[in-house]
Amino acid sequence: xxxxxxxxxxxxxxSSTHGVDLSKLTVLGIESTSHTFGVGIVRxxxxxxxxxVNEFSRYVPEKGGIHPRDxxxxxxxxxxxxxxxxxxxxxxxxxxxxxxAIALGPGLGPCLRVGATIARFLASYYSKPLIPVNHAMAxxxxxKLLNNLKDPLVIYVSGGNTLIAIQRKKRYRIVGETLDISxxxxxxxxxxxxxxxxxxxxxxxxxxxxxxxxxxxxxxxPYTVKGNDLSFSGxxxxxxxxxxxxxxxxxxxxxxxxxxxxxxxxxxxxxxRALVLAEKNEVLLTGGVAANQFLNDKLKSMxxxxxxxxYTVPADYAGDNGAMIAWNGLLHYAHGVVVKPEEAFVxxxxxxxxxxxxxxxxx
Amino acid sequence: xxxxxLAELSQGAEAKIxxxxxxxxxxxxxxxxxxPYRHPDYDRVFKHxxxxxxxxxxxxxxxxxxxxxxxxxxxxxxxxxVMEYVDGCRLSECLSEMPEERVAExxxxxxxxxxxxxxxxxxxxxxxxxxALLSFxxxxxxxDFGLSGYSRDVEEYAIDVHxxxxxxxxxxxxxxxxxxxxxxxxxxxxxxxxxxxxxxxKVRDVRLRGRYIEERLRRRVSKDxxx
Numbered sequence: 001x002x003x004x005x006x007x008x009x010x011x012x013x014x015s016s017t018h019g020v021d022l023s024k025l026t027v028l029g030i031e032s033t034s035h036t037f038g039v040g041i042v043r044x045x046x047x048x049x050x051x052x053v054n055e056f057s058r059y060v061p062e063k064g065g066i067h068p069r070d071x072x073x074x075x076x077x078x079x080x081x082x083x084x085x086x087x088x089x090x091x092x093x094x095x096x097x098x099x100x101a102i103a104l105g106p107g108l109g110p111c112l113r114v115g116a117t118i119a120r121f122l123a124s125y126y127s128k129p130l131i132p133v134n135h136a137m138a139x140x141x142x143x144k145l146l147n148n149l150k151d152p153l154v155i156y157v158s159g160g161n162t163l164i165a166i167q168r169k170k171r172y173r174i175v176g177e178t179l180d181i182s183x184x185x186x187x188x189x190x191x192x193x194x195x196x197x198x199x200x201x202x203x204x205x206x207x208x209x210x211x212x213x214x215x216x217x218x219x220x221x222p223y224t225v226k227g228n229d230l231s232f233s234g235x236x237x238x239x240x241x242x243x244x245x246x247x248x249x250x251x252x253x254x255x256x257x258x259x260x261x262x263x264x265x266x267x268x269x270x271x272x273r274a275l276v277l278a279e280k281n282e283v284l285l286t287g288g289v290a291a292n293q294f295l296n297d298k299l300k301s302m303x304x305x306x307x308x309x310x311y312t313v314p315a316d317y318a319g320d321n322g323a324m325i326a327w328n329g330l331l332h333y334a335h336g337v338v339v340k341p342e343e344a345f346v347x348x349x350x351x352x353x354x355x356x357x358x359x360x361x362x363x
Numbered sequence: 364x365x366x367x368x369l370a371e372l373s374q375g376a377e378a379k380i381x382x383x384x385x386x387x388x389x390x391x392x393x394x395x396x397x398x399p400y401r402h403p404d405y406d407r408v409f410k411h412x413x414x415x416x417x418x419x420x421x422x423x424x425x426x427x428x429x430x431x432x433x434x435x436x437x438x439x440x441x442x443x444x445v446m447e448y449v450d451g452c453r454l455s456e457c458l459s460e461m462p463e464e465r466v467a468e469x470x471x472x473x474x475x476x477x478x479x480x481x482x483x484x485x486x487x488x489x490x491x492x493x494x495a496l497l498s499f500x501x502x503x504x505x506x507d508f509g510l511s512g513y514s515r516d517v518e519e520y521a522i523d524v525h526x527x528x529x530x531x532x533x534x535x536x537x538x539x540x541x542x543x544x545x546x547x548x549x550x551x552x553x554x555x556x557x558x559x560x561x562x563x564x565k566v567r568d569v570r571l572r573g574r575y576i577e578e579r580l581r582r583r584v585s586k587d588x589x590x
Contacts, residue, residue, distance in 0.1 A: 218402050227491065227510070264400075301399045
């Protein structure tokens with residue numbers, strides 16, 4: 001995976017090394033913020049960057065949504081297997097790893113603690129530096145890496161997050177976000193409450209999308225945009241209220257269709273405003289909901305109007321994964337960001353805009 | 364309709380803006396455009412609704428003494444508003460060269476106008492520096508009422524203040540205190556002390572509603588402890 005962006009990123013890193021040997025660097029990243037336990041290993045070797053392995057195991061609830069305790073129990077079971085699989089596939093021994101990166105937040109407490117415990121143990125047992133990584137930032141950086149982007153408008157949508165960010169003065173600044181629930185949460189909760197899910201996604205199609213095919217009418221639902229921020233909770237309540245009164249499959253279909261249209265239009269509208277205000281010419285969609293084809297199409301056509309290019313992230317790297325944690329860990333490590341294992345606390349609430357990103361440009 | 368031809372001024376996110384002469388008056392034409400990403404039924408309702416609200420609110424606020432451009436003509440089905448042209452610059456672009464006292468004066472005027480809106484049950488919905496103009500006659504205008512509406516809920520007013528605060532923070536972090544102090548000073552001219560206090564509390568609530576704010580967690584914990 002040697003490309004222009006990688007090399008220029010690496011040049012940036014090399015120009016500001018903090019006593020870190022950059023000629024050969026292998027970073028192992030651990031992700032466990034929510035339903036996914038993932039281990040990724042990335043390597044830089046004489047200017048060439050590679051993702052050696054990206055292994056993960058995803059908790060799927062039998063009923064209801066993600067139960068934090070069940071998910072963390074699942075991670076405890078799966079962690080050693082995923083770790084072994086990653087190491088053997090990559091042909092790397094733990095002793096050869098240069099540093100361990102861990103997603104310390106934001107996320108579900110019990111799940112975060114599983115990954116953090118393993119990472120702290122590995123770092124102390126093998127005397128490796130430990131690198132704290134913000135999950136949201138990792139999502140953005142892997143998207144930039146894979147698409148060769150320098151300065152995109154970022155739209156990050158998942159089960160836990162809905163935000164629009166731009167880079168400015170060595171940090172990511174949030175220009176718009178949800179004030180209550182996330183977009184993924186909206187779709188999942190609706191599907192669950194009306195009895196369409198779990199499973200939430202079948203053959204890559206979300207249940208709400210499948211259901212939308214049954215309907216054709218557009219129903220007026222609350223559209224809540226506040227400046228550049230969004231609110232989905234009123235929309236959810238109104239859609240559920242209507243769905244409970246629906247008498248036919250077609251009627252329910254129309255509600256699904258209108259729910260999706262309303263929610264996506266809200267997101268596209270604020271994205272469009274942010275794009276115009278920030279004057280970017282690249283748009284990056286990432287996070288678990290990035291796989292949604294309808295959202296992709298809408299954002300793509302929006303970007304086109306303003307002469308911006310639209311990029312998304314391959315599913316394995318768009319959803320939660322370990323490789324993104326490893327890559328972002330590598331960036332941090334090259335700039336001297338490490339944490340002592342005894343101080344590596346998980347942070348359930350850890351905003352993207354609180355974290356320094358020293359590799360970003362000055363302005 | 365337009366006798367001076369149309370010159371495109373800018374393409375915003377929602378509308379195209381043209382400059383023209385309308386009935387002998389220098390005017391701006393704001394034309395909301397259809398979006399390919401919107402369901403066609405929805406697109407129609409959307410354009411109609413926003414155009415109508417914007418024109419209504421602007422006219423109403425002008426009669427109350429808020430400096431909004433005067434509306435000259437509307438066609439909601441076409442998504443079109445013709446309004447008075449204000450020659451000046453957006454505050455998002457021209458605040459940086461100014462001394463702090465001047466910034467405070469401008470903020471005071473925005474605060475004064477915002478309180479007239481709120482006291483009369485109108486919220487702006489997108490009150491940011493990009494939606495405030497400083498005319499070359501040194502008057503502060505508030506524009507772009509597409510997201511505005513009528514409400515007696517303090518929440519909506521608090522969101523206006525929050526959005527303004529955040530846009531100052533984003534664009535001119537170093538001016539934030541001077542700006543917001545001026546804003547509240549101006550706001551208190553028309554609003555009662557009790558109203559201002561209530562609003563300030565609500566603004567704090569709204570700010571804490573953002574995702575993963577630590578302060579929110581701490582606040583809940585200390586409340587649980589003492590209640």
